[in-house]
Amino acid sequence: MNFFKRAWLNVWAKKGRSVLLILVSSAILMFVLAGLLIRSAAVKATSQAKADVGATVTLSANRQAAFKKMQSRTTSSKSSRPKMTLTPVKLSDAVKVAQLSNISSYSVTSSTSVNASSYETVSTSTGMGSSNSGGPGGMKSATSTGDTQIDGVTATSLTTGFSNKQSKITKGRGITAADKNTNNVVVEKDLASQNNLTVGDTLTVKEATGDKDKVKLKVVGIYKASSTSSSNASPMSTDPANTMYTSYTLANTFKGSKYAGTADSVTFNVSNPAKVSSVKTAGKKLINTSKYSLSTDDASYQTVKASMDNVEGFANKIVWLVAIAGTIILALIVILTIRERRFEIGVLLSLGEARWKIIAQFFTEMLMVIVVAVAIAGVGGKFVGNQLGSQLVSQSATTTQTTSSGTGQPGGGEPSGNGGSGGPGSTGQMAKQATDMKIAVTVSAVNLAELGGFGLAITFLSIMIASGGILRLEPKKVLIS
Amino acid sequence: MLKTEGLGYWYQDKDQPLFQGIDLEFDAGQSYAILGHSGSGKTTFLSLIAGLDQPKEGDIKLNERSLKQIGLTNFRRHDVSIVFQAYNLFTYMSPLNNLLTAMAITDAAHAGDKAYARQVLSDLGISTDLAERNVQHLSGGQQQRVAIARTMCCDAKLVVADEPTGNLDEDNTKEVIQQFQKIAHEQGKCVIIVTHEPDVASQCDHQFRLENKQFVELA
Known part of the structure; x- marks a missing residue:
């Protein structure tokens, strides 16, 4: 194994050349590592997105089936104007669906409206008039709905507005599962300040349907609605500040006794967004599809996933392109170096040294260089990876944002109220999530092992390419002529 | 010890060998000089008996075994030691490491023995200080002595030298030839020197001249 010693003596004696080789190899490996880091970070970010962004399946009334039913009634009886009847979701059905695997939690939504009694609603002034339907100076709604929107939920934290931080509790607390069968309510900040309401106060509302009883509600929290929701209120709709959150049981009470144990929609959170389709298929078997429908929403996940897939794909290309280019560059350098060392090879051959040992000596020399280069690249690669990764993510997210903004439908989405992800701000929010997705580049032992593998492969290939000359070399031609 | 049988060599045209x-026939313990003018083929002959090339015709035998049987790489490793006009040392090593490397490659009996290598160098006038320096810092004569020391350290019984004094002055030439004589007479090796200098050749035990495609032994 004398070639190890020869390799070391050569690397040590030719320090200048060795340093240059280390610099070239470090530069190559730094880019390889940057690619590897971005790739692994993108994979990590995608799996993180699964947990963070999530996906939902919503159980609600089958509007399409109800509409068809209404149409068939229209043709059979032309005497009276038919009405579309939506069957509220039975909570017992929701519980069955909730027991499917991959469903982590579920949120019940039941919306209705009531009229203000002990307070005044917030009125919105627009060029087309005021949107207040019940308050003083307001315009009466064309329908029999009340002036205050009641969003009955399982917990406010499970609603889209609160989970994506568009709405925030500023005082007190949100509605929780413990508020079931209570008259607790969370009111909007503007409504609270207009009526000097604070946490612990009571307010009275009047039912918009049925007996039109007055009901006392206790304020347990005050929230701040998102600016987008206020700016998007249409002239005919109630101001978003007039939306109160209660337990779904209270909302059902306002709607009437026949709504007990029902909901407008139930949103199921799917723990693994990739399993959304299978959850939907399994859920359909548990419900009466002529009355109910199951709709999925994994757009946020898909947006982030697409963004990360782009980054991962690009990182893969970087790794392979740099590895191939690096091999070629190193092979050329090694070929030139070996050409300079023909006499040395000749002397070794004249001493009877085996050709493979001469190749092994050059390989060992390059290996020593690569080991140092891997260490340098390990330090520098994190920096390059961070810079490159941030650039890639922002570019990719911009592309995703541009693509997805064309598909967003104002006011679209699920008929699930708070559980759905529709609405004008939803696509922007998804793109924002993709933009906010940061590539966390960290150099792990696995990354370094991968880099070492690439370094070894590059060294091996470049030496193999350059070794053709050694195998063909005739000592007589070098030494005698 | 070394025998050539019907040996022939040509480059392109067989009719112009x-x-x-x-x-x-070359015997152990003797020194031989091969003389000839430039281009006569004496160096080619040396490359054949050194196992650096194969003859086009005939055979070379070492102790009655054909080089083809022994294998050229094996032959070079164990049976022959070559000294070149241009010294051909490892330029990134010290004289000591040059000797140790050669001893390791040729599986010499003293492989790895630094003290022995130092002693051989010292016997040839290379001090301990010089032995540790890079060979490029040595004069031509000193480098040639290191090359000779390399052959002495290895156990090969055959030593061939191609114009070993070609780059040396008169004093160094004399000293180098004396060393070759020592190798032949004291170590019992067979030394074959290719030279174009009659003075050098005259110091060897036997002289051959290559002329008209044949070797002629000089008196």
Whole structure:
């Protein structure tokens, strides 16, 4: 194994050349590592997105089936104007669906409206008039709905507005599962300040349907609605500040006794967004599809996933392109170096040294260089990876944002109220999530092992390419002529 | 010890061989000089008996075994030691490491023995200080002595030298030839020196001249 010693003596004696080789190899490996880091970070970010962004399946009334039913009634009886009847979701059905695997939690939504009694609603002034339907100076709604929107939920934290931080509790607390069968309510900040309401106060509302009883509600929290929701209120709709959150049981009470144990929609959170389709298929078997429908929403996940897939794909290309280019560059350098060392090879051959040992000596020399280069690249690669990764993510997210903004439908989405992800701000929010997705580049032992593998492969290939000359070399031609 | 049987060599045209039908015998403990003018083929002959090339015709035998049987790489590793005009040392090593490397490659009995290598160098006038320096810092004469020391350290019984004094002055030439004589007479090796200098050749035990494609032994 004398070639190890020869390799070391050569690397040590030719320090200048060795340093240059280390610099070239470090530069190559730094880019390889940057690619590897971005790739692994993108994979990590995608799996993180699964947990963070999530996906939902919503159980609600089958509007399409109800509409068809209404149409068939229209043709059979032309005497009276038919009405579309939506069957509220039975909570017992929701519980069955909730027991499917991959469903982590579920949120019940039941919306209705009531009229203000002990307070005044917030009125919105627009060029087309005021949107207040019940308050003083307001315009009466064309329908029999009340002036205050009641969003009955399982917990406010499970609603889209609160989970994506568009709405925030500023005082007190949100509605929780413990508020079931209570008259607790969370009111909007503007409504609270207009009526000097604070946490612990009571307010009275009047039912918009049925007996039109007055009901006392206790304020347990005050929230701040998102600016987008206020700016998007249409002239005919109630101001978003007039939306109160209660337990779904209270909302059902306002709607009437026949709504007990029902909901407008139930949103199921799917723990693994990739399993959304299978959850939907399994859920359909548990419900009466002529009355109910199951709709999925994994757009946020898909947006982030697409963004990360782009980054991962690009990182893969970087790794392979740099590895191939690096091999070629190193092979050329090694070929030139070996050409300079023909006499040395000749002397070794004249001493009877085996050709493979001469190749092994050059390989060992390059290996020593690569080991140092891997260490340098390990330090520098994190920096390059961070810079490159941030650039890639922002570019990719911009592309995703541009693509997805064309598909967003104002006011679209699920008929699930708070559980759905529709609405004008939803696509922007998804793109924002993709933009906010940061590539966390960290150099792990696995990354370094991968880099070492690439370094070894590059060294091996470049030496193999350059070794053709050694195998063909005739000592007589070098030494005698 | 070394025998050539009907040895012949040509480059492109078989009808214009450098030499043909050469039958020579070289014995251990003797020194031989091969003379000839430039281009006569004496260096080619040396490359054949050093195992650096294969003859086009005939055979070379070492102790009655053909080089083809022994294998050229094996032959070079264990049976022959070569000294070149241009010294051909490892330029990134010290004289000591040059000797240790050669001893390791050729599986010499003293492989790895630094003290022995130092002693051989010292016997040839290379001090301990010089032995540790890079060979490029040594004069031509000193480098040639290191090359000779390399052959002395290895156990090969055959030593061939191609114009070993070509780059040396008169004093160094004399000293180098004396060393070759020592190798032949004291170590019992067979030394074959290719030279174009009659003075050098005259100091060897036997002289051959290559002329008209044949070797002629000089008196």
